[in-house]
Amino acid sequence: MFDDRLEKVNDECGVFGIYAPGRSVSELVYLGLFSLQHRGQEACGIAVSDGDMIHHYKNLGMVTEVFNQNTLNTLDGYLAIGHVRYSASGQSKTQQNAQPIVARYQHGEIALAHNGSLINGEELRQSLMERGSLFHTTVDSEQIVALIASHGHDAMEQAMLKTMIDLKGSYSLVLMTEDTLYAVRDPLGNRPLCIGKLGDEGYVVASETCALDAIGATFLRDVAPGEIVTVDATGLHSTNMFGTDKQALCIFEFVYIARPDSNIDGINVNKARRLMGRELAKEAKLDVDIVISVPDSGTTAAIGYAEESGIPFTQGILKNRYTGRSFIQPTQEMREQMVKLKLNPIRDALEGKRVAVVDDSIVRGTTSRKLVKLLREYGAKEVHMLISCPPVKYPCFYGVDTGNPEELIAAKLDVDGICEHIGADSLHYISMEGILRAVEWSGVGFCTACVSGEYPLGVPCNHCKKSK
Numbered sequence: 001m002f003d004d005r006l007e008k009v010n011d012e013c014g015v016f017g018i019y020a021p022g023r024s025v026s027e028l029v030y031l032g033l034f035s036l037q038h039r040g041q042e043a044c045g046i047a048v049s050d051g052d053m054i055h056h057y058k059n060l061g062m063v064t065e066v067f068n069q070n071t072l073n074t075l076d077g078y079l080a081i082g083h084v085r086y087s088a089s090g091q092s093k094t095q096q097n098a099q100p101i102v103a104r105y106q107h108g109e110i111a112l113a114h115n116g117s118l119i120n121g122e123e124l125r126q127s128l129m130e131r132g133s134l135f136h137t138t139v140d141s142e143q144i145v146a147l148i149a150s151h152g153h154d155a156m157e158q159a160m161l162k163t164m165i166d167l168k169g170s171y172s173l174v175l176m177t178e179d180t181l182y183a184v185r186d187p188l189g190n191r192p193l194c195i196g197k198l199g200d201e202g203y204v205v206a207s208e209t210c211a212l213d214a215i216g217a218t219f220l221r222d223v224a225p226g227e228i229v230t231v232d233a234t235g236l237h238s239t240n241m242f243g244t245d246k247q248a249l250c251i252f253e254f255v256y257i258a259r260p261d262s263n264i265d266g267i268n269v270n271k272a273r274r275l276m277g278r279e280l281a282k283e284a285k286l287d288v289d290i291v292i293s294v295p296d297s298g299t300t301a302a303i304g305y306a307e308e309s310g311i312p313f314t315q316g317i318l319k320n321r322y323t324g325r326s327f328i329q330p331t332q333e334m335r336e337q338m339v340k341l342k343l344n345p346i347r348d349a350l351e352g353k354r355v356a357v358v359d360d361s362i363v364r365g366t367t368s369r370k371l372v373k374l375l376r377e378y379g380a381k382e383v384h385m386l387i388s389c390p391p392v393k394y395p396c397f398y399g400v401d402t403g404n405p406e407e408l409i410a411a412k413l414d415v416d417g418i419c420e421h422i423g424a425d426s427l428h429y430i431s432m433e434g435i436l437r438a439v440e441w442s443g444v445g446f447c448t449a450c451v452s453g454e455y456p457l458g459v460p461c462n463h464c465k466k467s468k
Helices: 026-035 069-073 121-130 141-150 156-166 209-214 252-257 269-283 299-309 332-342 366-377 415-422 432-437 461-467
Strands: 013-019 043-049 054-060 079-085 101-105 108-118 169-176 181-185 194-198 202-206 218-222 227-232 235-240 290-293 317-319 343-345 354-359 382-387 426-429
Touching: 013 026, 013 108, 013 169, 013 181, 026 043, 026 069, 026 079, 026 209, 043 108, 054 108, 079 108, 079 169, 101 141, 108 121, 108 141, 121 141, 141 156, 141 169, 156 181, 156 227, 181 202, 194 209, 202 209, 202 227, 209 218, 252 269, 269 299, 269 432, 290 299, 299 354, 332 343, 343 366, 354 366, 366 382, 366 415, 415 426
Parallel strands: 290 354, 354 382, 382 426
Antiparallel strands: 013 079, 013 202, 043 054, 043 079, 101 108, 108 169, 169 181, 181 227, 194 202, 194 218, 227 235, 317 343
C-alpha cells in the first residue's frame, strides 16, 4: 500500500482548549480540531464540562468521521478540551489510547490532552504501578494524570508544579477540571502552545494559531516554556517556576508539521519555509529550466528557491486531495499505480525540461524514487532533487514519528548514495547552518535532534543502554 505518511516526519498530535462562559463550546472545539487535523489523523476526542460534570467522547478516525451534530449535541458545556492523534505503532491504534484521558481523583474529575512524549515514561509507569496506580492505556499521557492525582492533597496548580518536577521530555498539555482550564508547556518549549481571546470573557489555547483563526479568536501570546496558565471565573493567571533562557523548539514544526498560516513563538511558518528555500538556493545553484514542488509540503520552500535563484516556479505535480488516508489495493499492479493517484505530474509543464524538484524531507526514499521515475516518464529531461531540511538520520523521542532508525535512508547512505537510490540527476540538502539562518532572526532556540543527533531534553534510558 502506498502511504505518504510513511515517507514523512509525522507529529503525534494537536491539542485545543476553550473556556467561554455562557456559550456551548462543543462546535467550536470541533472547528479547532478540524483546523489541527494535519497534526494527527488516527484518533480524536473532546471532553466538555458544564461546571459540574465532564462528558467526553473519543474514537479512532478523523474529526469529521468521529463527530457529527448528534454527538456534539451530547457534549454540552462552556469549558472543553480536544485532541487529535497520530500514532506510529499498531499497539497505539486503539480507541482506548485516544485522548483526552478522563479520570476521577480526590478532588473530582480531570481531563488531559498531551502533545509530545516523555523520555522517562516507562520509569514513571513502573514507579506508579509499584505504588498502586492502575493504567488503562499504553500512552505516557496517562502517567501525567496519575502523577497529578498522586498529589491530590494539593490544589491543582500546586499538584501540576510537583508533577513537572518528575516529568522529563516534551509536553504541551491542556487539562481541565469541572470548572477550570489549564495549559502547560515543558521547560524547553519543545512543542508549540498558544493562547487566544474569545469575546469578552473567553480564552482559547491551541497547538497552533490556525486553530484560533478557525473560531474567530484573537491571538494573545504563546505559552512560555515552563509556564502553567490557569483560566477560571476570575480570569487568566500564570505561574512559571521552570522557565530558563534556553529553548528547544522543534525545528520540524517549520519544515513540515505546522500549517503555513500559523505563527509559533513569533515565527510565521510560511515565512520560515520561504527563507529555507532561499537559503537552499544560495547553497545549491543549479542550471535548470523550472522549479517545481512536491505538494503541498515543499511548495513554499520551492517558491523561495525560485525567488532567490531567478528560475521560474511552476506547478509541475498535481496532488489528488480525495484519495483519503487508506486505499485497498488487491493486486500488485494497483499498488504500483497508487503513486499516480496521489501525485500526478503535468506533462505539458515537464516535457523536455530540466527540473528542480523541492521537497521538505526524504525519510525512507521510497516515494522519492517513485516520483523521480514518474517525472521522467512524463517527459522531464533532468530531475534534480532539493530538500529544505538536512538529512534525517536520528530518531525523535519528543513526540514526532521519524520512523524506525533502521529505515531512515540517511542513516545508511550518504548523499551520493541516496541520489543513486532515488535515481535523480543530483540531490541537494540544505545545510544545518542554512536551515538555522532561516529562523535564527527570531531569537528562539531549536531542537534539531533528528538531523544533528543532539538531544536537548535527553534520551530514554532504554536507548542509552542500547547505545552502550
